[in-house]
Amino acid sequence: MKPVLDESFAYFYDKKAFGPALPGGAVTPEHLARYRSKLPARLLAYWQHFGFAGFGDGRFWLVDPAEYEIALSTWIQGTPFEGIDDYFVIGRSAFGRLDVWGTRTGPSLSILPMWGMLFPSDKSKWMKEGKADFLVSMWIERMDKVDLDETDEDDQPLFERAMKLLGPLHDDEMYGFVPALALGGPCRLDHIQKVKSAEHLTLLAHLGEREIMMDIVKEAKDRGVWK
Template sequence: MDQEFNYFYNDEGFGPAFKKQDVPKSSIEKNRGKLPDQLLQYWNEYGWCGYGNGLIWIVDPEEYAPVVDAWLEGTPFEGRDNYHTIAVSAFGELFLWGETTGLAISISSLWGMIFPGDESAGVAEGKGDLMIRGFFVGLDKDMLDESDDAERPLFDRAVKKLGVLNAGQMYGLVPALALGGSCDLKHLEKVDAVTHLIMLAQLGERQIMQDVVADAKAAGLLDGR
């Protein structure tokens, strides 16, 4: 276990892994050259599985390919890069790796928001493995959690009420916010993640949020980094 993954697993308390699915060698080879070797190494050692009692899941990108298509269709990102879902939170936050743009997009499906970024320079310089280690170091339980309308965290209460998630599941609001629902524990249900995420993408206009890093670079605040 490298230093960064150890920090994620032990110091941040995301371990132990559970609901582990061993990754076929064919899947690792299929994604070689598309995803960083560091991520493939994690797959090989730890599998596709949940961490933080199911707060974050490392997933098979192929399973979530229809979700990526649904969310990016009609946006400026459609066709810009080949994007792969590498992780999904318990509430359907998606983390996408672009083959040329790196950790370029996260999607808050609950709120219909797409957060863009661009790490093309780092990918071109061969820093993909470093980015993946940084991704795990940067995961934070409070940020991955969702809060109800009264600003109370939902995850632990959802686990207590509905039970832990299985692979391929998420906690979804029924009805969804776009259909007039409210962010409240009583509206949470265990749902099939792929089906629910595609449905959310089709409900309403997706909001593309500001890329603050790009804005800072354009203003000369990051010295082109």
């Protein structure tokens, strides 16, 4: 079924060739009731239309935030993000990138667990202006297959080769390096396995130091370059 949700999703689904959707977990009335006051109405509309589905052959997944509560809390524990907002994981890549929504800060945090990196991005200005639905649409529209992939030690993309070797992912799976890169494992195809995503991402949070990257927007504001 082609999306009829908004132009941003149509661009993501058709023009950027993330369709067709892969089946995932069902979205229940309980899901909608739980998150109606916490997440944008447009995101819930995506859920209702597709469920917690995969896109781009499984490069990207809409997810049930509840399944990633433990992984998320473990990743932000002891960082400046802990306690400053109510955060929810709303998307995940095949290699475990977590896209995080804050009720006050919007799509303001991405976590790359394989590399121990947290990328903040200040969206509070738009949230204060009531643009949550717009931010969700832009988040989907800007999704990029190259950014969702990982490269090996020779800078060669891994997703398609991993899928050919190991088979496609289910909605609760990801491609993980074993041993983990944080433990000195090599970044090679022959060290990738299918793993349970929520459990593996929680494990990775315990293995190494977290590196908080620069928030380019905040830096520009602090320097008076952008208001």
